[in-house]
Amino acid sequence: MTTSHQEHGTHTHTHGPDCGHTAVPHGDHMDYAHDGHLHREHSGHWDECEPAGHTAHEGHDHRHGEGCGHARVQHGDHVDYLHDGHRHAEHGGHWDDH
Template identity: 80%
Template sequence: MTTTHQEHVSHEHRHGPGCGHTEVPHGDHVDYAHDGHLHREHGDHWDECERAGHTAHTGHEHRHGEGCGHQGVRHGDHVDYLHDGHRHAAHEGHWDDH
């Protein structure tokens, strides 16, 4: 699965350990949750880190929600939950794997 390349223009904040934003491990890099967006460093700028397409997380019996034991990260109009190196989001009766 690939990500779209959408540069986050006018982003002067420098993300990194201790910057105050939630770190989200994502494959070979770290995304940073910032104002409902996920930012990824890309060269000399920051990208909005969004996957292209729809990937259902099959066989996922766990129900995420407040107090489930997984960290919630606000993402646009919903909350993703960090689980085993993935972001899970509720979607039409199943969980998507972001």
């Protein structure tokens, strides 16, 4: 799974621990959920941090939903769930690993 480098050129807000947006651990950095998409700091600017491609989370038996115990993050037209340091999104009868 890779992410594209799509700079968010007009993004003037500085994300951080107290900015009010949900922090999402993502590998070696932190993404921030903002207006239904994710931002990542990169070389002095903010990138749109979106997965490229489709990666199913094989063997994921847990059903995410209201009250499941995992933080919910609005992501475009659906909700992702933060689980073990990554995001899960329901897709086609299984969970994708973002």
